[in-house]
Structure formats: C-alpha cells, structure tokens
Amino acid sequence: MLSFVAQRVLKGVIVLLAIVVLNFFLIRLAPGDPAVVMAGEAGASDQVFVKQLREKFGLDKPLPEQLFIYVKGVVTLDLGFSFRQQAPVAKLIGERLPATLLLTLTAFAISLALGILFGTFAARFAGTFLDTAITVFALIFYAMPLFWVALMGILLFSVTMDWLPSFGYETVGANLTGLAHAVDVAKHLIMPAMTLGLFFMATYTRMTRASMLEVKRLDFVKTARAKGLSDAVIQRRHVLRNALLPVVTLAGVHSGTLIGGAVITETVFAWPGIGRLMYDALLQRDYNLLLGVFVICSAMVLIFNLITDLVYRLVDPRIEFAS
C-alpha cells in the first residue's frame, strides 16, 4: 500500500513539474515583453526601470536559466507578483482557496450522493416510468451549460421567489458570528453548490444506472441469488459495490471539469474563490495571476486523482492490500 502511494505521489510530482514547465512557456507566449508589460502595470515605463525589472526577474538571462529560476520559485511556492492587485500571487490564491474547496467539495458530495441514489433507483426499476423520468432528467441536466443553470437558478430562487441570496459568500456588513454566520454562509452556498453539482449528478446517475444493469447480469450475482441471499443484500453488497467502481473512476476523470465548473459558478455567483480570481485575472489580462491559478488548479486535480485512485483500491473487492 505504502509503495503504491509513494509511486503515485512521485508520478504526480513529475506531472506537476511538467505543467510548471508548460506554464513557463505559456507566460513567454503572452503578448508583449514581460518587463515592459510589468513596467506599464506598475505605472512607469522609462528604460532604466525596465532594465531593473529585467534584472530583478532574471529576464536578461538565457532561457534555460530563466526556466530554472521559475521552477525553483514555484517549488518554494513563489508564483510571482500580481502588479494589478499589488500582492504576491501565492498570497492571493491562499486567501481564496478555502472558499473554492468548500464549494467544490460540497458540490462533489451532493452530486455523488444524489447521482448514486437516482442511478440505483433507475436501475432497480429499469424500464418503468420512474426509470424513464430519471433518465430524461439526467439527459437534460447533462446538456445544460453551467453558466445558464446558474442564471436560471438566480432568476427562479432569487428574483422570482426571493428565497436565496444571488451572490457572495456571506451577507455583507451583517458581521454575524458562530452559528448564525455558518447558517448565513450555508444559505449563500446552496445555489452555487447545487448548480455545480447538477451536471455531475446527471453524469453519475447515468453511470450508476448503466453500471448496475451491467453488473446485475454477471455470474457472481446469479451465484449470490442461488445461495439464497435476499434481494436487498445482493443489491447492496454485490451489485452496488461493484457497480460503483466505474463511478469512482469517473469522479477522478471529472475532477478537472469540476475545477473548470468552479470558475464559471464562482463568476456568476461572485463566490470569492480562485475561480473568481481567475476570471478577474482574465478581465485585467493579469497573466502572472492567471497562470498561477492555473498551476494551483492542476495541483488540485492531481491531488484529487490520487485520492480517487486510493479510494478505488479500497472499494474494489478484487484488490486486497497485504497489510
């Protein structure tokens, strides 16, 4: 088990390094000489200042050396400086990360729980009206653009019914503490998390349904039935456990999409996470910040993939760790 984890972590680190290198070249692709751009952003553009900036950021050095300096910086969590926001990129991201984690993890939990639930129901009652209804709903949610679902949610629940707040993380100026604050944040969280979760819920519903119908036909289920096990036990212990494997794989594959979805959701709901930060960086063409967020997003996906890999190993009845 330990060697497996070590191997996966090592692989993840290599991939992350490759992404950092890619990032370095993407920065060089950005329009304009970085030093001139930085000078312009800092509000000065005389030659001496530009030269100073070049020296400070090592832009006068040969490319391989620049690359080395950049990678060294990222390893020590120095992602550069955002001149637009007048703060180090790492600090800006650090401030916003908790909100994004809260949003994505809640959305992930909702989508997984509801997706497996609906998928199981659909498979259990395959061919009935319930199955058709669930399948059609899943198809529709699967085809809806996220930003549009978010806006329709606002239109319905904020504008028309006035049930939920349409933007932000908490009520501005309310200065709530303790439980009242938690309730306030939860109220703000419901709509963004549901929006982000719906698409994935649809995916997991379809996957769970298909996978359960597939597993049901296998021989070991017949054996279990022949042994005289009750239907409930067969469904839960034999069918569902095996049917969940592709769902776990899918969850890993989709972690990148989840982060991408967070950019859209946070933008629409003004949720103060790194997705919103990415959008702001985009509007201001703040490339340092944009690429910094990109590296952190990639790291999050890698970590998430590692976790799903471990979960897969734990759930899969065919793999037993010698411990």
Next chain:
Amino acid sequence: MKQFWKSMLKSPSGVIGLVILVLAISVAVFGPMLFPNSPWRMVQRPFLPPFTLSTVPLGTDALGRDVFAGMIFGARVSLLVGLVSTLVALIVGMPIGAVAGYFGGRVDDALMRFTEFFQTIPSFALAIVLVAILQPSIYSIVTSIALVSWPPVARLVRGEVLSLRTREYVQAAVVTGQSHTWIILREILPNALSPVIVLASLMVATAILLESSLSFLGLGDPNLISWGYMVGAGRTVIRQAWWITVFPGVAILISVLGLNLIGEGLNDALNPRLSREGR
C-alpha cells in the same frame, strides 16, 4: 450502410437527435438568408419584451439588438466551432493513438504518458489560459478546444488498434510485405472507426458547451455573435430582462441534447453488443 440507418432509425434517441441536428444545421445554413436582420444592429428600443412585435419575435437586448437574429447567427458559430474543433481533435488524436497501439513498447509508453499528461491538466482552465494568451478569435478558440479534447480519442484508438493488431487479416498484410502506414490506414483504422464516430458525436456536444462557456466569460471572437456571448451580455440585466439570457441558453441546451442523443443512437446502431438493456 442500409443496415446502419435501419438500426439508427429504430432507436428513439437517435431519431430525436437526428431531427434536432438537421433542424439546427438548417437554421445555421439558411437562417441568415431568410432572416437578414444583422444581430449587431439596433432594430428597436432596448429591452423590448418578447412576443410583442412580430418583426422582433424574441425581443431586444440592452442595446436594442434583435435577440432572435442573434440566436440564428449564433447557431453558425456554435455548430462550426463544435464540428471543426472535433475534427482537429480527431486529426491530432487518431494518429497518436494508432501509432501507440500499433507499435507498442517504448513508443506506446511515451505517447501514452504524453496523452495522460494532457488529460490531467484541467481542460477548461487550460482552454481559458490558451485563448487569453493567443487573444480571442475563432482560430484560437478552435485550437484550444481541440487541444484539450484530443486525449480521449488517442486512448480510444490505441485500445482498438491494440486489439485489432493481432487479428489474422492484419498478420496476413504484414506477411505480404505491406508498409506500416498502409496497414494502419487501410487495414486497421477502418475497423476501429465505429467507437470513434460515437465519441466524436459526443465531443461535438462538449465542444459546443466549451465554446459557449468561453464566450460567456468574454473570451469569444469579438466579431462573431454566439449564444454564450449573448447569455454573458444579458447576465447583468437579468432582473429586468430575463429573455436575453433564457432563449440563447435554450438553444445551447437543445443542440447539445440533440448531439448527445445522436451519440446514444449511434452507439446502439454501431455497437449493438453494448446497447442498453430493454432495447
């Protein structure tokens, strides 16, 4: 081929999907001819509600531009970006997968690590970064969507080629001294096409969603109107004018739904072995 159409028309999702796609393509191709209102021109007062004037059936936006015209012209951009970027992704992904599966060994390892690397990068975030850096235009949008969507193609083709490579007719081709290129192109790939076609139809749907999301964030081609851009532009005035955001979103939903249904229909028709229970 006849057999294919027969089974395609037997699957209800395939039929519904085909009808939607034909409709969407006709709107994209003929719509602008029949409905020549420019989507950028002011035609009426701003915020004209829908269903009040027959000349502007879906109302106007914050600048008095025709929402219906925008939807018709937007169909062109969405479908074009969806199709072309999928095509480019296939052109990139298929050779990589075919070479990896056919030659195996080190080549396979290297190419698959490369593919996995691209698959790990969060695709939407990469697309945003690429379009922002290359500057928004229809070319940069197609390029970045293709660049984030080719890995599944490569993996699928690799798997197919891997299993076809050991078949007797391929071995026969090797024995008769055919070149590798000939064998891959003429003997193997044609037989690996059906799952690729299914995947491609789903990729077009994903590409349309990606394009609309990019345009929504303000990364669309500034010279072309698109559904995502319209929703993005209407977002700030959603409290006064719901129709500006609702209608283009419905258009996206219907086209993506249609393509997904076609994907299911194709799957049932081309891989009857895998078709779902109860059919």
